[in-house]
Amino acid sequence: MxxxxxxxxxxxxxxxxxxxxxxxxxxxxxxxxxxxxxxxxxxxxxxxxxxxxxxxxxxxxxxxxxxxxxxxxxxxxxxxxxxxxxxxxxxxxxxxxxxxxDAKGMEEATVYSIRELSQTEKERLEKTFAKRFGKQAIKITSVVDPSVIGGIKLRIGNTIYDGSIQGKLKRIERGILTAN
CATH class of the missing domain: 1.10.520.20 (N-terminal domain of the delta subunit of the F1F0-ATP synthase)
Incomplete structure (x- = not known):
């Protein structure tokens, strides 16, 4: 096994x-x-x-x-x-x-950003993503990651929401490479 x-x-x-x-x-x-x-x-x-x-x-x-x-x-x-x-x-x-x-209707998430998020920002993200995932609550752990450059990257389970500048640059690069 x-x-x-x-x-x-x-x-x-x-x-x-x-x-x-x-x-x-x-x-x-x-x-x-x-x-x-x-x-x-x-x-x-x-x-x-x-x-x-x-x-x-x-x-x-x-x-x-x-x-x-x-x-x-x-x-x-x-x-x-x-x-x-x-x-x-x-x-x-x-x-x-x-x-x-799962029993509590909760989910844990990790947010990567260029700086530590304020409590208000964490609460907004928790509410937004709790609705999106149909959960009662989301507990966010904030991680400072200088490679993000700007914006945030949020990971919930195996799902990643990448709203970072680094992620946008990579998507642009992929678009240019596939266009050639």
Whole structure:
């Protein structure tokens, strides 16, 4: 079974568990922190997958490092480390967050712009794109990207809305190249 399919199954199980216990929001918050931890620490996965580190040492490490997390999250980490699948944690988190957002009628988006967006600009974008996608809300993360030159580029899932000057220049270039 592929890692994506396995990650999806773990995410669905956690979603059901969180739904039954009423801890969905807490799990989602903890998973955001956990994903950041896994993304920023390149040695974490290799350490937890290393054959010379036995399961007892992995369990103790997970208990010490993630002691502030809920038992469900810690148990997931124990289970994945024991089954040598710790590298799918970010994928499990992504699937879980997607399930939570779908249940709430939400979507997460990333906006790339030349400067940090003001709160008013974020709110306008959230309202506009929430209507366009038929969602109740959109949570925007702003990323400063100097290559945008001007305007914005917005990514929601696999869809990109490119209203940047860089994007317009590339479209003009493609038009000129295909005309020749």
């Amino acid at each position: 592929s890692d994506a399919a396995v990650a999806k199954r773990y995410a669905e199980a956690l979603f059901q568990l969180g739904n039954e216990k009423g801890t969905m929001d807490q799990l989602a918050e903890e998973f955001h922190v956990l994903k950041t931890t896994f993304d920023e620490n390149n040695e974490l996965v290799p350490f937890l997958k290393h054959p010379r580190v036995n399961n007892e040492q992995k369990e103790q490490f997970i208990n010490n490092v993630f002691q502030s997390f809920s038992a469900d999250v810690v148990n997931l980490l124990h289970l994945l480390a024991e089954r040598h699948r710790i590298d799918i944690v970010p994928s499990v988190i992504d699937h879980f967050i997607r399930l939570v957002n």
